[in-house]
Amino acid sequence: MAEVLVYVDHVDGAVRKPTLELLTLARRIGEPVAVHLGAGADEAAKVLGEHGAVKVLTADAAEFADYLVVPKVDALQAAYEAVNPAAVLVPSSAEGKEIAARLALRVGGGLITDAVDLEAGDEGPVATQSVFAASYSTKSRVTKGTPVITVKPNSAAPEAAPAAGTVERLSVTFGELATGTKVVSRTPRESTGRPELTEAAIVVSGGRGVNGAENFPLIEALADSLGGAVGASRAAVDAGWYPHTNQVGQTGKSVSPQLYIAAGISGAIQHRAGMQTSKTIVAINKDEEAPIFELVDYGVVGDLFEVVPQLTDEIKARKG
Amino acid sequence: MSLRIVVCVKYVPDATGDRHFAEDLTVDRDDVDGLLSELDEYAVEQALQIADEADDAEITVLTVGPEDAKDALRKALSMGAHKAVHVEDDDLHGTDVMGTSLVLAKAVEHVGYDLVVCGMASTDGGMGVLPALLAERLGVPQVSLLSQVAVEDGKVTGRRDGDAATEQLEAALPAVVSVTDQSGEARYPSFKGIMAAKKKPVESLDLSDLGIEADEVGLDGAWTTVDSAAERPARTAGTIVKDEGEGGKQLAEFLAGQKFV
Ligand SMILES: Cc1cc2nc3c(=O)[nH]c(=O)nc-3n(C[C@H](O)[C@H](O)[C@H](O)COP(=O)(O)OP(=O)(O)OC[C@H]3O[C@@H](n4cnc5c(N)ncnc54)[C@H](O)[C@@H]3O)c2cc1C
Ligand SMILES: Cc1cc2nc3c(=O)[nH]c(=O)nc-3n(C[C@H](O)[C@H](O)[C@H](O)COP(=O)(O)OP(=O)(O)OC[C@H]3O[C@@H](n4cnc5c(N)ncnc54)[C@H](O)[C@@H]3O)c2cc1C
Numbered sequence: 001m002a003e004v005l006v007y008v009d010h011v012d013g014a015v016r017k018p019t020l021e022l023l024t025l026a027r028r029i030g031e032p033v034a035v036h037l038g039a040g041a042d043e044a045a046k047v048l049g050e051h052g053a054v055k056v057l058t059a060d061a062a063e064f065a066d067y068l069v070v071p072k073v074d075a076l077q078a079a080y081e082a083v084n085p086a087a088v089l090v091p092s093s094a095e096g097k098e099i100a101a102r103l104a105l106r107v108g109g110g111l112i113t114d115a116v117d118l119e120a121g122d123e124g125p126v127a128t129q130s131v132f133a134a135s136y137s138t139k140s141r142v143t144k145g146t147p148v149i150t151v152k153p154n155s156a157a158p159e160a161a162p163a164a165g166t167v168e169r170l171s172v173t174f175g176e177l178a179t180g181t182k183v184v185s186r187t188p189r190e191s192t193g194r195p196e197l198t199e200a201a202i203v204v205s206g207g208r209g210v211n212g213a214e215n216f217p218l219i220e221a222l223a224d225s226l227g228g229a230v231g232a233s234r235a236a237v238d239a240g241w242y243p244h245t246n247q248v249g250q251t252g253k254s255v256s257p258q259l260y261i262a263a264g265i266s267g268a269i270q271h272r273a274g275m276q277t278s279k280t281i282v283a284i285n286k287d288e289e290a291p292i293f294e295l296v297d298y299g300v301v302g303d304l305f306e307v308v309p310q311l312t313d314e315i316k317a318r319k320g
Numbered sequence: 321m322s323l324r325i326v327v328c329v330k331y332v333p334d335a336t337g338d339r340h341f342a343e344d345l346t347v348d349r350d351d352v353d354g355l356l357s358e359l360d361e362y363a364v365e366q367a368l369q370i371a372d373e374a375d376d377a378e379i380t381v382l383t384v385g386p387e388d389a390k391d392a393l394r395k396a397l398s399m400g401a402h403k404a405v406h407v408e409d410d411d412l413h414g415t416d417v418m419g420t421s422l423v424l425a426k427a428v429e430h431v432g433y434d435l436v437v438c439g440m441a442s443t444d445g446g447m448g449v450l451p452a453l454l455a456e457r458l459g460v461p462q463v464s465l466l467s468q469v470a471v472e473d474g475k476v477t478g479r480r481d482g483d484a485a486t487e488q489l490e491a492a493l494p495a496v497v498s499v500t501d502q503s504g505e506a507r508y509p510s511f512k513g514i515m516a517a518k519k520k521p522v523e524s525l526d527l528s529d530l531g532i533e534a535d536e537v538g539l540d541g542a543w544t545t546v547d548s549a550a551e552r553p554a555r556t557a558g559t560i561v562k563d564e565g566e567g568g569k570q571l572a573e574f575l576a577g578q579k580f581v
Contacts, residue, residue: 068462068480068487069452094448094465097449098462100449101449101452101456102453102456104543105456111543113449133335136339136341136550138345138546180462187486189486226581244481251359251500259575259578269336280578280580282571282574294555295558296560297559298561298571300568301563303563307563308568310569311568311572313568318572318581
């Protein structure tokens with residue numbers, strides 16, 4: 001069977017969920033071969049093998065951390081040349097997309113970004129994209145070279161499928177461009193203990209209606225009662241009430257959870273662009289004319305300062 | 321020596337309009353008004369600020385797009401860019417990202433550059449990969465997704481807010497940078513700027529000027545194809561309740577019914 005390269009997104013060997021989703025999708029079109037760059041390959045290989053990776057190609061070098069993007073492209077290209085895959089799948093993070101694009105250009109294969117589904121087709125893999133703020137769903141294919149496809153988080157449920165997960169070292173030579181952009185310093189983001197926004201099954205977001213940083217704990221408490229992540233509209237972020245990394249929308253994170261709760265958010269097109277593929281959408285807004293209500297499965301017209309605490313208390317009570 | 325800055329700007333259908341696909345599954349441009357992609361205004365703004373800091377700098381705005389795309393160039397010129405280049409050719413219709421990056425790379429080389437500034441993503445295709453592709457094609461460093469950027473002593477430095485960390489980046493010129501909407505509000509064109517823009521030069525180029533064959537771009541030259549585009553069915557009207565003191569409890573009941581609680 002044809003081999004499919006899967007680029008592994010991980011934190012020191014802890015494989016992130018979108019990669020497990022990719023392995024599941026990869027098995028629809030071939031045999032997954034995972035590419036793990038950086039530390040923790042042995043730990044990762046176990047998890048990758050449990051999810052269907054027949055092989056794990058690994059490389060570790062200081063260049064991956066010390067320079068931007070290109071060293072990883074060099075390594076992925078080495079894997080590509082070693083395997084000659086039928087397709088390459090990469091998680092749709094900002095960095096993932098850049099890596100995928102440069103690899104596609106180098107190997108002469110077409111690029112599809114932000115796929116939300118993937119199927120085998122007669123003429124190669126068919127990707128579903130959700131475009132124009134999720135108002136359209138398109139099906140696309142790569143017609144030249146090996147398809148390079150980036151897939152958004154929450155596009156498939158990871159399935160276990162035991163496979164060998166044999167670890168093989170990859171030899172990588174870095175090109176001239178690899179050291180072009182130096183990472184002078186890196187400040188890791190502090191963990192909040194909440195799920196990763198793009199991966200979370202439940203997201204609770206607050207907007208301008210939250211009316212101040214001091215009120216965001218209301219949104220956090222609701223998220224915590226549901227085990228969800230916290231999001232924010234750009235209006236709330238621009239006002240400095242919540243970090244930009246939590247922004248949901250066109251220029252923030254794109255989320256696709258099982259449940260999305262928007263509190264004090266009007267539902268501007270740029271916000272919708274980042275959350276409209278959520279399975280169930282709920283809104284709390286005091287303006288019954290707010291466009292967000294056009295999207296909801298359930299909406300409460302009311303003051304979030306009344307509704308949200310009552311909801312949180314009720315959820316806690318039900319969970320006992 | 322003068323700092324040559326090229327800003328890539330895209331002309332896109334207004335996102336607040338009702339966007340559709342045409343019969344050949346490309347973007348229907350007659351349907352909705354076009355404009356300068358709002359995210360590219362941030363690129364123009366940062367270029368203007370970098371130019372202000374430099375002793376001597378020249379900003380060229382560059383677009384690849386149909387006749388109307390001149391509007392995007394005019395807007396950038398009225399913000400303060402010095403001159404414009406418009407790549408326009410019937411054979412460009414339906415070009416994918418690989419073709420677009422080829423045309424932009426050739427055009428950037430044609431203009432001459434020390435620094436290329438892009439937006440973080442277009443507001444229509446929204447792939448967010450063009451700056452990386454441009455850097456790959458030009459063989460220069462990519463310093464992308466910056467929320468802060470500065471140019472000094474032949475180096476570009478900037479701050480990238482990633483998923484897991486904030487990074488401080490540095491590269492020697494020439495380089496390709498892209499800036500996010502966190503980089504600083506874009507200025508509005510002044511009346512004076514709008515009047516001045518009318519007199520600024522706009523150079524038109526076609527594929528042959530750039531030494532690109534028709535079959536390298538357009539729908540036929542694309543490395544990808546769209547097989548179908550379907551409008552998502554409007555979401556079925558949900559339940560909407562007015563809070564009369566029990567709104568939170570009612571919502572909890574709904575969530576429990578959906579097995580979220
Ligand atoms: C290029 C570009 C990119 C953008 N990217 C993004 C993006 O990624 N994400 C994003 O979110 N936006 C983005 N925006 C901004 C977007 O256009 C909107 O301005 C923004 O989403 C509005 O945020 P909001 O809904 O919180 O605020 P508003 O539109 O001001 O809405 C606030 C809502 O809160 C309600 N409210 C007020 N008080 C209460 C209360 N006590 N109880 C209940 N409800 C209350 C109001 O009725 C109102 O509906 C972008 C804009 C541009 C131009
Ligand atoms: C809904 C949709 C989905 C698409 N999906 C794909 C796909 O999966 N694969 C594919 O190969 N093509 C795809 N395309 C085509 C692709 O969008 C265009 O080729 C486009 O010109 C480049 O990609 P982008 O607009 O996404 O740019 P991005 O990579 O998002 O743009 C980043 C920056 O590049 C610069 N830039 C981009 N285009 C131009 C331009 N024409 N002139 C000047 N500067 C520019 C701007 O500075 C911009 O801010 C898609 C188009 C649409 C409308």
